Amino acid sequence: MHRKIFSTGKVFPPLTTVLILYYYVFSLLTFKPVPRDWKGNKDCASQLTINSSTASASTPFLSWTQKVFFMTKKIMDNDDIIRAIRRMAHEIVEKNKGIENICLVGIQKGGVVLARRLASEVEMIEDTHIDVGALDITFYRDDLNTKEEQPIVKKTDIPCTINNKTVVLVDDVLYTGRSIRAAMDALIDFGRPAQIQLAVLIDRGHRELPIRADYVGKNIPTSFNDRVEVFLEEKGKKDKVVLVSGQ
C-alpha cells in the first residue's frame, strides 16, 4: 500500500523506511573504528601513536583500512634500521674489545642479510675484515611434523673454523627462542666456540626457552597472534619492520 505525497504520480515508500535508510547510510559514513593497539585491545589508544606518523599521515584511507582489517603498522623505517644496526655494531666491538676473534653467523634466512650488514658496519668501525657465515637450522628444528608446509633447506656456509672463537649468532626476530636453540645445536656440530653471543634486530618477547639476546635493535611488545615482518636488503634502501596483528 503506497501513499502519493506529491501529485507527480511517483510512488514513494513509507516515511519510516526513508528515515531508517537515511540513518543507516549516515551511520556508515560517520563510523569511526574504536581505537585498538596492534594487540587488538581496545582502550590502548596511547600505544597506537608510537611511530604511527609514518604509517598513517600520508595515506589516511589506507591506514584506516589497515587498522580495521589487517592492523598493520610500521615499527621501524629505513633510517631507524640503519641506526639500530650501527649501534649494535658498536656494541659488538665494545663488548668484545675489538673484533679479533669474532665470527658473525646469520641464521637462514632472515639473519643472513642482517649479519652481512652488521659485518660491514663493524668493518667500517674497526677497519679490518670480519668473517661472516650463514647457518641453516632446518635439520635441527623440533617442529618437522607439526608444520603444514614442506621444509625448504637453505645453504649453510661457515667460512672459518669456529673453534675457540666468539661466534655472534644473528637473527632478525627473537620470539620463542626455539630457532636459537636449534642454531646453537647446529653450530656446535661445527666445532667448539669459546663463546656464543646473540644479536637480533627485533625482540618481540614470548620466550619459551631460557634464551636472551646480547644485542637488540628494538624491543617490541607484541601479542601471541601478531606477526613481525622484517624487510631487509643488502643495500638497505626500502627496509622496514612491520607488525601485523592477528585477530
Next chain:
Amino acid sequence: MFKAKDLLGIKELTTEEIYHILDTASNFKDVLKRDIKKVPPLRGRTVVNLFFEPSTRTRISFELAAKRLSADVINFSITTSSVVKGETLKDTALTIKALGADFVVIRHSSAGVPHFLSRLLDISVINAGDGANEHPTQALLDLFTVLSYKRKIKGLTIAIIGDITHSRVARSNIYAFTKLGAKVRLICPPTLLPSEVNNLEIEVFNNLEEGLKKADVVMALRLQLERQSKGFFPTLEEYFNLYGLTSERLKLAKDDAIVMHPGPMNRGVEIESDVADGPQSVILEQVTNGLAVRMAVLYLLAGVKK
C-alpha cells in the same frame, strides 16, 4: 609440494617434487662433508629395512642415511626371519607396523609389492626396488650425479646400455630423465628390449657404436645373470663383444661424457675395467650421492602429515 606419504616410483612424482628432493639432497651432501656427519631431525623414528632380495649398497645406504638422520634402524633379514616358516608378506608388514616403525624400506622380487604395502600400512613405504618395475632412489641419485656434473638435465642425451627388460633401474631412469627433459637412448640386444618401450618417446639402438655417438651420459646396466635363463644372448663373451663398454667405444661419446653404473658391476661383461676405473667414471660418486638422496627422501617423507 610433497603430498604422498610414500615413495613408490618416479612415475608418480612431479617435476617439482623431483627437484625438491634433489635440492634437499644437495644440502645433505654438505652435511656429509662435515666432521660431525649426523643431524637430529629423525630422532626417535624407526626405519625398517625389509629386503626380500640380496643387496649391498642400497641396504647399507638406506641404513647409513637413516642413522645419519638419528633414526633407529632395524635390518630385516629374510633367512633368519619367520618368512622362512611361511609367514605371509601381509603379516610380516603388520607385525612391523605393530612394533611401531615409522618407515618401511622394501625391496622385493615382485613388482607392485611396495604399492600393496602402501595401501596396507599408514606409515611411510619407500620402494627400494620392486621386481622389474621401479627403483626410484637409484634414479634420483643418478639425476643428482648428472646434475652435479652437467649443471642441467634438459637437452642432455642419456645412453642407457644393456639389459633393459629386467632392469628396474632403467625404467626409473627413463621416467626420471624424460620428465626433466633429457633425451633417452636405449642400447640393447632386441631380446632384452621390453615390449612397452614403444609407448615411451625414446630412441632405441641395437648397435652400441651408433647409440653412443655424441652422448652426454653413458649408463651401463648390470647384466642380471640370475634372470638370464631363457637364452636372450649366446654367451657372455659374445655379449661383451657387442655391448660391452670399452674405452675405444667410449671415445664416440662426447669428450666430457660421464660413465655411470648402478652397481654391482660385472667387470668384463657390460663394462671394461679400464672404463669403470677411468677418469670419466663417476660410479663411486653415485654411491656417495645415493646416501645424500636417501637422507633427503627419508627427511621429506618424515615431514609429510599423515
